Amino acid sequence: MTDWWIFRGENQPHDGIRRLPPPQRWRAFDGGPPGDGELPEWSPLDLERASFYQADPQVLDLVNAALYLRRPLLVTGKPGVGKSTLALAVAYELGLGPVLRWPITSRTTLQDGLYAYDAIRRLHDVTTAQADDRKRAEAGNGAGGESDIGRYITLGPLGTALLPRELPRVLLVDEIDKSDIDLPNDLLDVFEEGEFSIPELARAARADRAEVQVATADHGGEVTVREGRVRCSAFPFVVLTSNQEREFPSAFLRRCVPLQILPPGPEELMRIVQARLDDEVDAQAADMVAEFVRLRDSGDLATDHLLNALYLTFHAARAGGDREELARRLLRRLQPPVV
Structure with a gap:
């Protein structure tokens, strides 16, 4: 419930x-x-x-x-x-x-x-006000008001x-x-x-x-x-x-x-991808998600890495690039070395 x-x-x-x-x-x-x-x-x-x-x-x-x-x-x-x-x-x-x-x-x-609390600025303002008060007193005018803390x-x-x-x-x-x-x-x-x-x-x-x-x-x-x-x-x-x-x-x-919060699984990742990339998601995204999960389990990839890779490869594919190869290279480059 x-x-x-x-x-x-x-x-x-x-x-x-x-x-x-x-x-x-x-x-x-x-x-x-x-x-x-x-x-x-x-x-x-x-x-x-x-x-x-x-x-x-x-x-x-x-x-x-x-x-x-x-x-x-x-x-x-x-x-x-x-x-x-x-x-x-x-x-x-x-x-x-x-x-x-x-x-x-x-x-x-x-x-x-x-x-x-900006004590230095207040000290400066108080010092300046005191000097102005002295000038006003010498001129026969009243003292100024106290600064607002x-x-x-x-x-x-x-x-x-x-x-x-x-x-x-x-x-x-x-x-x-x-x-x-x-x-x-x-x-x-x-x-x-x-x-x-x-x-x-x-x-x-x-x-x-x-x-x-x-x-x-x-x-x-x-x-x-x-x-x-x-x-x-x-x-x-x-x-x-x-x-x-x-x-x-x-x-x-x-x-x-x-x-x-545990790292999201494949189904949750697909929901995240669909929510963030909207109409740019297609059937090949599932393959990239699976590759991402495999690499993440042996490294420290974040979900942002997947979203960035998908966004870039979608646009590269529209311009005639080899999307699958670019995605593979990008995800591997983002993966930290195993020590």
Whole structure:
């Protein structure tokens, strides 16, 4: 039975997210009031990738489990199996706006995801303002106003995802296995509490500036932060991707819904090819898919390699080229050497 699915992998937007039952009491958040302003526009490339995603029932089950439980989805699998595209597909089908992306490197810290504070720019502006004040004082004019600290703060992708909204945003934390060893544990409190504080704004609140306007990671305009705290009302749908290059702490794993995406088989590959290449697919594509699967099993080919090879050979054949030989050479060249 699939009647409980909210995300159905249908590649067509719908309002099923509004049928999502209330969260468990310990996953309910009271941030707000929700500020559902205009969402940014999708990029054409992301829109196309999202609308062609092909999901199998196992993927759909676990995506919906994460939606119901308000828990991050930890997606593992080889490069090219569609881990990142899954986040796009969920955001597109459920009408949750463009995906917020947080690419992870070995130097990434928790604050990078939450917010950025441009202290150097503020120091420069304060110094300049003080010099202007002295000139005004010498001229017998009054002092200028204090600079707005909100001009120097921009919420990061995680911080933007935690803004109070009626409907959740989708956050893609890409390649978290490349992070410093401390980052997964640093994320635990944020994932459990659904909130974070900005000390610079908390100090401003104590100076009678309880509400400050700051910029967001997706350039969606300014939002109001009250008393230096950001707390969600709908926990974001968080997709953490991993190429399985490291293990994670058990406390972190307990808070995630695990999903392993296996490389697609021949039938699924044909569905992907038909969805992406449309009228360019013909009977010979099945032979190329079979050759691709054989080579992939002994190497590290991604589905993109197959799509690129098919696209190129279709056009080469139209111009009189030897399509079969070109496909064979291209796939073998893309295959990494066995060591």
